[in-house]
Amino acid sequence: MRKFLTPPEMTEAMLETAAAKCALPASRAFVLALLAGAYIGFAAHLATMVTTGSTEWVGVQRFLTGAVFSFGLMLAVIPGSELWTGNTMMIAGVADKRITAADMLRNWMIVYTGNLIGAVLLALLVVKGTGLTDGQFGATAIKIAYAKTAEPVYGIEHQYAYFFRGLLCNWLVCLAILIAMSAQDIGGKILGIFFPIMAFVASGFEHSVANMYFIPAGIFAKSFPAAVTASGLEPASLSVLGWGSMFTGNIIAVTLGNLAGGGLMVACAMLFAYGGKNRKQHVK
Template identity: 30%
Template sequence: MSYVKPSDFAVKMVDAGESKAFMSTRDTLIRAFMAGAILALAAAFAVTVTVRTGEPLLGALLFPVGFILLYLMGFDLLTGVFTLVPLALLDKRRGVTVRSMLRNWGLVFLGNFLGAILVAVMMAVILTYGFSVAPDDVGQQLGEIGHSRTVGYAEHGAAGMLTLFIRGVLCNWMVSTGVVAALMSTSLPGKVIGMWMPIMLFFYMGFEHSIVNMFLFPSGLMLGGDFSIADYLVWNEIPTVIGNLVGGLTFVGLTLYLTHVRTAPDRRPPAHDATTEVDVAAPVRATT
């Protein structure tokens, strides 16, 4: 059977977290860079499809292509390591420390950011013919996304910040479910279908993904979006990163670990020992 039961794929999650904690700096950066770049291309594709067709659901249906490809190639997103690496620490895997976990997170963040920024620059060049003309309708939409999802939150003050944070939580609840879904099957079709569903959901619902935003907002700034770098950092990227951490670790990593790796004893009563059981209904015989 291609399906992997939860008690088995939960252990694979811990194994994956341990492996990432010990990965070399070079490999961690390469894999994170490529993940950020591929996800950025997928976001650019989805926005283009949405603008050209006027149908956001079609863009959401197609966006998971990038996510699936990057995970099948063994690349890493910050949202994924937020969920997996702490499990190796919690499981007390030898050599895994808070320092090694934070090192992994920092390197993956850097690699994702560099990959996403590279694609943002490339797309800005394409959409403006090397900044020689005004951006086309796709470029204008990228600028509007940056404005509405920074200044738009700021206009609501604390309520906007809370909304942003919760969208970040919900996003990585779904994205990390997609990461885990790749471990639920040993077949390629099974992995693809498992990853596709939660990623489509998060994108269509407009949840906030820190790596996707590393592409959307810098490209929006380059294409004339009416917001600043400070707006992007304070009113999107930083709260989104925190929300992604809370969502993935709390609702995916810890829940699966606690119930499928550290499963509590069930409430089944202990079996009786047939050799010591006394038949109280049997008659008592007198001895002579």
């Protein structure tokens, strides 16, 4: 008995999912988005803990960070939630006339906002509530956030860097979601999620919802003198790390890249290759 969907069946499932998402009541979509933001935040926190320490084996550390981060998407996909980066694939639903552009944009607005609030609230709970990040781990949170906001997005050396990091990231994330959608058992879903997510994190790509945790965690952690001292960064230089730079220095460019990666490189490509109800073009 076959335990997975074929690519044309996977494409049809993607289109049906887009319609189902648009049918969700706003309150339910928002709560599910809050949960997804928190789920990705849990994974980002764990990645922060794993990243702390010696960087002698950078490649191994990147692999381990990616490995533990993959459980965030497992939480978001398997129990069910609304994650904006995955919902970028709803573009195919508009192209196949399953949903309207207005319905898609309404979903995106609700889900993106919910993801942001859920991730920031988790960062606040972890950093301010647990006491786990007032020293060495807080220093790691600060360094991660500082690196994500201090590096110029549109500078000469890094022109459009975060856009393309976001594109490549969500290309892999949405493939992970489709593979999980294709699998008909829990083991297949876990394996389907693990490898693409491990690959995007280990490769250094950028996920907008993950950064909704990483950057606020660093902002909150810089209120701890011990964490700032352990980071090795000059306190004055941390003035660049704030809510404004979170968006202008990272989130906006990464979000646009995520949109292109999931919406164009995955959803539209799958629709073109395998067709839909209103586009009968199947690969033989």
